[in-house]
Amino acid sequence: MSHPPVRRALVRRLPVAAACAALSLGAAAQANPYYLQLQQSFTHDTNLFRERDGQEDSDLISTTGLEVGLDQPISRQRLRARAHVERNRFRDNDHLDNTSYGVGVRADLETVNRISGGLHYNHERNLASFDTYTGSVHLTERNMIRRQDYGARIQYGGMSLLTLEAGYVHRDQKYSADAFQNREQRSDTVQAGVRYRPSDLVGFGLAGRYTRGRIPHYTPTEGDKYKRRDLDLTATWVPTGLSTLNARVSLTSTDHDLAEARDFDGVTGAISWRYQPTGKLTLNLHLVRETNDETGFYLAEPETPDEPPQLATLQETKLIHSARLSATWAATAKIRLTGGVRHVDRNIRVTDGRGNDRTTTAELGASYAITRSILFGCNVGWVQRDTSSGAASVSYDYSSRTASCLARLTLN
Template structure:
């Protein structure tokens, strides 16, 4: 089966180019300052680049040079939000991993006078796959670039009324440059339709049905066998709520009754509960806290979590599909503006993976086992400090620690490791 390389769709290229020109041509004294252009230089030391077992660690130093442009512009009742960036990564010892990453995120919020509103979006990104995401007992150490593309729309009828009708559609593609990861490539389409009840500005309740049809084009039923297509059919009944108990706190929740069926990879079939819970708390203007709990299968769609506001560009990031049946993740992040120039950041993450039907490979990348299962747990901690020298110049340093533990039943599908990272950067932003 010929492999299709995923790239920008032709319609997206002129949009991205136009946005870049708009940013660079924007007047410096724009009243709302909706545009920005930033350049970043960062240096990172990674104590365990390939996420190897204890005793086999290989460290390296990475130089990352990036350029990013963006716009967040209200246009009457509408809003345009766009970010585009490119980054060149160079490795000191393992130059075969040198790569160029990019990301393009476009979103338009639309509104009419007849209580009809909605959003359209397009995202496309390419990045080096984390070696910690591999499944199996060994790591394939070749360069593996992952490309994710997602686009779609959501519509709402009702505006600020108590009852609102909502619907949406999205399409997603995930591709890899490495042959060892072809079994993770997926294409899917999702549609949803539901209603939302808004008794006040402080409470919103919703229920919706969601249907996903997906395909894994190069799934393998046996080690070294010919690739075949695994068809994925997922159905969800989503119950959602947004509650603002105080002006300092917002609680968002989604509880879904989920059923997933695979035509071939039946080990990953799932019937149960998935969902997400997010608590955002800002007790003071200088201190912020965010807690997220996510329970999802390997076949989640963006329509399940696309927020109504995207003030943080990180919210546009997609989660890659993995060789897993179920993932449970807890994230905690906090920021403290100690002074007008100094910001302190901290974060923690705990992920439990239920891995099903992993293709286990040897050191040369040859498949040796086509069906295995087990669990592992990964804990990660981060701490950083940013200092704004001037309005345009920022410097910062970040420390990271990551450790994975493998359960007794996971020896065929995962391996333990520990890694430490240290990054320092300088950033210039023109706005």
């Protein structure tokens, strides 16, 4: 038995119901905290092992990756997590085939009593970069590096004029190659300080840091222990809504039990400047002056809080100076151009010699987002290392060119 009036009423309401369902699905999509990412890339390297000029060995590397992530606000708290795995295959050097992976978790915590803080954990496994080697240690075998760091921070004061801060970080670095056991390192750092913020545009901080570290296999029979003390003066300046400057100057003292050539007393620090002159163009500048004990983990701070830190392999050095300038230009809503240049100056100290080298890296890339989920991109890069006179025993000249393209699918 049919009911025309009821049917006509239902038909009239269908557009309204469909619109409500679409709005609900759109809101659910926007609120979805999860994402899944698939990526395939191919990279050609003209000097895979970073050999001396005239001894280059080129190769083509295929990387297939999967990443899952989470970004979920929970009341006053926020939880971020990501996990990725990649299968890397080499066309001509299949002994380097490997599986790399990483896990990262970060929790930002806040209470109603002006107390905030956070917890973080990161674990990464990758093929160690060949361009960080010195002349005294150079391998062509597969050498996997594992890095792990975790820690906690706490802050009291909220948005008040003065805030108290404290934190703890544990770091650990290991290699699979026996020849690199003397570069393995672990450390624990505690810090405490005060921050003064007279306005939203400027802030200052004063803190003390204390680090105890160990290189377990510095020699075949003995491990090296070291202690590092830092007095940090930090500043943040936001001259306009387009520019942000962060700076740190530290009085640093490091004492090693065995590796006395790496002892250091002096000034270290870092400067980070972010400038966005237009809605499409963003510039980032990073300057770093650090000792071996810190640059073994972080050579440059991430450009945004959501980015993982840029990790560097532990160097056999006493002091490293690094400068990096990068730019991003959103040419259109779908096309993005990127470019950057980095210069690293190493003061090398090894058992059989000492010297200096300078490595310059430049990159240029472009990406095209076909849809919100599908992206294609290509990148070219150049690397050039030059050594100072008398440094032949610890370093050597080389150059390399790379070209890569990728396809990425993101679902959320």
